[in-house]
Amino acid sequence: MVNKKNQIITIGISGASCTGKTTFAILLQKIFPNSTILHQDDFFKKKEQYPIDPITNLANGECPEALDFSSFINSLYNLRTSPTFIKSFKSKKNHLIDNIESDELNDLIKELNDQVQNILLNNNNEKELNFIIVDGFLLYINSDVIKELDIKIFLEADYDTLKKRREFIYGKKIPNRNWVDPPNYFDQMVWPNYYKANNHIINRYVLDDENDDILKDLIKLKSGNLSILSKNIKNVVNIILDMIKVK
Secondary structure, eight states, X not given: OOBTTTTEEEEEEEESTTSXXXXXXXXXXXXXXXXXXXXXXXXXXXXXXXOBOTTTXXXXXXXXXXXXXXXXXXHHHHHHHOHHHHHHOOOSSGGGOOOOOOHHHHHHHHHHHHXXXXXXXXXXXXXXXXXXXXXXXXXTTOHHHHTTOSEEEEEEOOHHHHHHHHHHHHSSOBTTBOOOOOTTHIIIIIHHHHHHHTHHHHTTOOSOGGGTTTTTTOEEEEOOSHHHHHHHHHHHHHHHHHHHHHO
């Protein structure tokens, strides 16, 4: 349910590594005023606290146990319930994000931002709306996280596509990033952990017996090229606007 007292809408964006979650989140932030991004990547534990993968003998940063879910849920709850916390919140990841530039995307952002501003201007509600955009690769494995999200997006891509993207992005050293994937890292770590954690989504079964309906409104979108991204952004913006109109 939308937090009507504080007028806050939360949007979750999840999916495997290299599905474009952060790009999607940034574009939504550019479109919606008073929007804040909460990056799940800010809540990784120290590397020495990661579990050791028994097959590769590597520290496993691809599994739920590598994340401090307690702190993540606490920050999400505070953002959702406290306008004061929203104003003071700052993500650790913002300075690491490259600008997304493209004439087509810039035109789309302006068009959709104008549409959003017009809807908000004509909205009869006196209170200012705030939007919390939650970006993370493990959003839909924890019922406490899921229940804090008004809109739940899951970006999908097939194995071959994800592997090519991952190897292109993390297969070589680039400035301002220390991590380079070891050989066979995608096959041995990224894909198996993604599939295990999201099996209930991929194979369409309930998360657990007590929470069998909390993902019934999950929106699954195919991750793809610029044209597909633009179409997906338009669809999600319309979903958010529909939620605003019925408030």
